[in-house]
Amino acid sequence: MKELIRKTRRPRSGRNVLCCCYPDHTAPFLTTCQGESKLLFACGTLTPAPLCIHNLSGVGLNNRKKHRILAKLHIPTVSTVTAGSTFLEKNMENIAFKAMVVTETAEKTFVRTISDKHIEDLPTGEVLIKVRYSSLNYKDALSASGNKGVTRRYPHTPGIDAAGLVAASSNSAFKIGDQVLVTGYDLGMNTAGGYEEYIRVPASWVVPLPTGLSLRESMIYGTAGFTAALSCYKLIHSGVSKDQGQVLVTGATGGVGSIAVAILAQSGFDVAAVTTKIDQTPYLLQLGANEIISATDADDQSGRPLLKPRWAGVVDTVGGNILTTAIKTTRHHGTITCCGNVTSAELHTSIYPFILNGVSLVGIDSATTPMDHRLRVWDKLATEWKLTHLETITTELPGLEALDERIGLILQGKNRGRAIVKISD
Numbered sequence: 001m002k003e004l005i006r007k008t009r010r011p012r013s014g015r016n017v018l019c020c021c022y023p024d025h026t027a028p029f030l031t032t033c034q035g036e037s038k039l040l041f042a043c044g045t046l047t048p049a050p051l052c053i054h055n056l057s058g059v060g061l062n063n064r065k066k067h068r069i070l071a072k073l074h075i076p077t078v079s080t081v082t083a084g085s086t087f088l089e090k091n092m093e094n095i096a097f098k099a100m101v102v103t104e105t106a107e108k109t110f111v112r113t114i115s116d117k118h119i120e121d122l123p124t125g126e127v128l129i130k131v132r133y134s135s136l137n138y139k140d141a142l143s144a145s146g147n148k149g150v151t152r153r154y155p156h157t158p159g160i161d162a163a164g165l166v167a168a169s170s171n172s173a174f175k176i177g178d179q180v181l182v183t184g185y186d187l188g189m190n191t192a193g194g195y196e197e198y199i200r201v202p203a204s205w206v207v208p209l210p211t212g213l214s215l216r217e218s219m220i221y222g223t224a225g226f227t228a229a230l231s232c233y234k235l236i237h238s239g240v241s242k243d244q245g246q247v248l249v250t251g252a253t254g255g256v257g258s259i260a261v262a263i264l265a266q267s268g269f270d271v272a273a274v275t276t277k278i279d280q281t282p283y284l285l286q287l288g289a290n291e292i293i294s295a296t297d298a299d300d301q302s303g304r305p306l307l308k309p310r311w312a313g314v315v316d317t318v319g320g321n322i323l324t325t326a327i328k329t330t331r332h333h334g335t336i337t338c339c340g341n342v343t344s345a346e347l348h349t350s351i352y353p354f355i356l357n358g359v360s361l362v363g364i365d366s367a368t369t370p371m372d373h374r375l376r377v378w379d380k381l382a383t384e385w386k387l388t389h390l391e392t393i394t395t396e397l398p399g400l401e402a403l404d405e406r407i408g409l410i411l412q413g414k415n416r417g418r419a420i421v422k423i424s425d
């Protein structure tokens with residue numbers, strides 16, 4: 001290989017040589033000879049990454065000629081290089097890729113297709129990411145089925161989570177080839193999301209892949225796992241400890257619920273799990289729950305403002321009267337986190353649990369979590385909260401086409417654990 005590189009670098013009469021080196025040594029070397037072009041991948045790079053024209057040294061070639069050669073070879077070019085040798089994409093608009101596109105075909109009628117999109121279709125942003133994995137969350141199912149509370153404008157590509165490699169960046173914090181993930185902010189809501197091979201986002205949304213997690217593992221967590229971790233973090237940092245008694249997780253077989261059960265159990269808490277799927281008791285026991293409670297039993301209809309206190313803390317993912325019941329049954333000075341509304345967006349409660357029992361109700365919003373806390377919580381997921389049961393909760397979908405069926409399940413409340421989707425190799 002060294003010999004090959006030496007040869008291609010050395011100009012000979014009648015032959016023009018272009019060579020280019022990326023900082024990560026994935027550089028292709030180009031040779032052109034009497035009108036013929038040949039691309040030699042020095043380090044085994046099979047898919048051409050975009051080249052910066054100013055980083056190409058050519059003998060006897062001006063920039064126009066360089067562009068022409070690269071176009072012939074179907075290599076996208078970039079024309080600006082920024083500090084730190086990162087690249088701002090330009091002239092890459094013609095790269096085509098697969099995407100899920102949700103279109104409103106008639107009023108309140110939405111159709112999902114797998115279509116071709118191009119880089120030029122993406123929103124502006126500093127970081128272009130080649131997506132390897134995404135995942136399916138409840139919010140994705142809403143966006144993919146035309147819920148205008150989540151996504152105002154269609155056609156739209158959903159996917160609030162994405163993990164992959166930086167393909168281009170104008171921000172010196174990220175360079176080509178970096179492994180990164182994005183969850184939340186506006187991704188997949190009104191910004192084209194992770195159900196496509198490329199996303200382009202502001203650098204301020206991008207999280208470097210935490211050491212200890214693969215791209216695939218990061219998407220097993222995704223927004224659901226990150227939200228579960230935020231909820232557990234809040235419980236623990238509000239003073240709920242494992243020697244204070246049982247903690248409760250509602251919607252326990254769902255994405256957020258499963259991961260919350262597993263994190264708390266792995267951290268030594270005595271976990272009770274509320275589920276509509278009593279037949280999933282073995283699954284919840286495997287995740288570490290000690291007691292399984294049917295959703296009906298956790299849905300108090302007595303109308304009483306307070307019930308016998310049971311829980312040191314609660315991670316609620318479903319809202320509605322199950323949350324109301326959890327608030328009434330939380331012990332003195334306990335904390336309840338709430339993040340979801342699958343049963344209802346309404347919350348009917350009296351003031352008594354708060355002023356007589358001193359309980360705290362804490363809201364979780366994962367999408368807007370500030371970056372410093374975001375990094376802290378991702379680091380916990382990669383270390384002490386890295387689950388031994390990650391594969392137990394995971395279903396891997398082979399591609400975008402497989403999402404349809406799973407979207408139906410999640411909307412019917414029949415989801416179990418986490419579904420991730422392979423977007424590209």
Ligand SMILES: NC(=O)c1ccc[n+]([C@@H]2O[C@H](COP(=O)([O-])OP(=O)(O)OC[C@H]3O[C@@H](n4cnc5c(N)ncnc54)[C@H](OP(=O)(O)O)[C@@H]3O)[C@@H](O)[C@H]2O)c1
Pocket residue numbers: 136137138139223224227250251252253254255256257274275276277295317318322338339340341342343364365366367410411412413414415416417
């Ligand atoms: N605030 C945030 O930052 C944030 C982030 C992520 C998710 N969320 C919200 O959190 C909720 C859960 O998200 P997810 O991704 O975990 O969804 P999911 O995987 O679909 O889980 C929801 C679970 O809720 C339970 N459930 C569904 N319908 C129910 C019903 N009618 N009565 C009682 N329980 C019911 C089911 O578990 P069981 O059968 O075991 O009860 C279901 O698996 C959603 O509302 C989502 O929008 C919020």
